[in-house]
Amino acid sequence: MPEMATGKQQKKAEGEEDPNVNPLICSAELILPWLNPRELASAASTCKTLAQLSRLITLRRTSDATRSLEKLPVPFRGSSQRNSPPYAYFLYAESQLLSSESPDRQPWGSPSSSTVAGAGSSKQSAAENGCGCGCEGCGIGNRSLEREELEVGVLSECGSGCGCGLECRNRLTQRGIRVKLKIVWSERKSWCLLADQLIPQGQFVCEYTGELLTTQEARRRQQAYDGGRFSSSALLVVREHLPSGKACLRVNIDATKIGNVAKFINHSCDGGNLWTVLVRSPGAFLPRLCFFASRDISKDEELCFSYGQSRARPNGRQCFCGSPVCSGTLPSEAT
Numbered sequence: 620m621p622e623m624a625t626g627k628q629q630k631k632a633e634g635e636e637d638p639n640v641n642p643l644i645c646s647a648e649l650i651l652p653w654l655n656p657r658e659l660a661s662a663a664s665t666c667k668t669l670a671q672l673s674r675l676i677t678l679r680r681t682s683d684a685t686r687s688l689e690k691l692p693v694p695f696r697g698s699s700q701r702n703s704p705p706y707a708y709f710l711y712a713e714s715q716l717l718s719s720e721s722p723d724r725q726p727w728g729s730p731s732s733s734t735v736a737g738a739g740s741s742k743q744s745a746a747e748n749g750c751g752c753g754c755e756g757c758g759i760g761n762r763s764l765e766r767e768e769l770e771v772g773v774l775s776e777c778g779s780g781c782g783c784g785l786e787c788r789n790r791l792t793q794r795g796i797r798v799k800l801k802i803v804w805s806e807r808k809s810w811c812l813l814a815d816q817l818i819p820q821g822q823f824v825c826e827y828t829g830e831l832l833t834t835q836e837a838r839r840r841q842q843a844y845d846g847g848r849f850s851s852s853a854l855l856v857v858r859e860h861l862p863s864g865k866a867c868l869r870v871n872i873d874a875t876k877i878g879n880v881a882k883f884i885n886h887s888c889d890g891g892n893l894w895t896v897l898v899r900s901p902g903a904f905l906p907r908l909c910f911f912a913s914r915d916i917s918k919d920e921e922l923c924f925s926y927g928q929s930r931a932r933p934n935g936r937q938c939f940c941g942s943p944v945c946s947g948t949l950p951s952e953a954t
């Protein structure tokens with residue numbers, strides 16, 4: 620990764636400020652990562668040094684959408700044919716957040732953003748000989764899920780109410796993203812999440828994180844999104860059903876402004892290559908929505924799932940999933 624030359628090594632061009640002399644420039648490395656792309660462009664237009672620093676921050680943002688918060692970086696790959704944006708700007712959430720807890724800003728593109736937070740670290744270490752929390756399926760090690768388990772669409776894992784830590788084999792979805800992914804630009808669908816390695820069937824891919832909303836707030840936001848203020852929204856409504864078929868729980872997760880890389884998963888009318896699984900654990904009131912590979916997924920294949928049933932709507936957006944069973948229209952939540 621290119622680094623800014625500093626002090627005496629740097630040959631200063633006309634109009635360029637010496638970062639060791641101007642305290643404002645010295646602090647720019649700290650301040651610029653907090654800016655959104657428009658603010659960054661505005662700062663870049665003021666002097667050559669800030670322009671150079673802004674380019675570096677853009678490069679760092681492009682190289683990892685997760686800001687090093689996951690074990691593996693997830694890079695953006697633009698299109699060389701057209702002028703695609705270098706990256707999509709959003710705030711990163713490793714787990715679900717209440718909308719009242721959502722940050723307004725977050726640094727992205729700092730030089731030292733290489734600390735891995737949360738994802739792989741164990742809150743609590745499991746005991747040497749089994750974690751002993753007494754939950755069914757609990758114990759140290761790894762396990763993969765069988766097709767039958769995933770098709771049910773509901774999974775029970777150990778959680779904060781158990782005595783075990785993240786080493787427990789019954790916390791498959793709580794260790795962050797462990798498969799190589801990338802975010803690729805497409806003219807018709809904007810950003811798409813792709814596999815950057817072979818992902819075997821049954822492998823956990825990622826959780827869908829974002830702001831947890833009340834149904835009232837979800838309806839308000841959906842109307843605003845439908846009104847066109849955002850080119851692509853990512854508000855997902857999850858319903859848990861009783862055996863009778865009646866919905867018993869509705870969870871609204873909005874990843875439009877705050878989320879993780881799952882916000883870039885597009886819709887496919889044929890169901891795509893991901894299973895959505897609701898994961899419950901003791902100590903957590905609400906389930907988490909997690910994606911697993913529904914079949915072996917090749918490197919460079921786009922990851923997709925079905926957003927739901929398409930309803931013919933006069934203002935429905937055109938679907939470009941390319942599946943032979945494509946309905947032509949993107950499903951949209953009737954809020």
Ligand SMILES: C[S@@+](CC[C@H](N)C(=O)[O-])C[C@H]1O[C@@H](n2cnc3c(N)ncnc32)[C@H](O)[C@@H]1O
Nearest residue numbers: 808809810851852853882883885886938939940
């Ligand atoms: C959850 S986001 C997915 C990521 C999105 N492509 C982006 O660039 O941020 C949902 C939005 O992606 C676009 N999208 C998803 N699936 C699509 C499809 N099959 N055809 C066309 N657009 C799609 C729509 O704009 C939709 O509102």
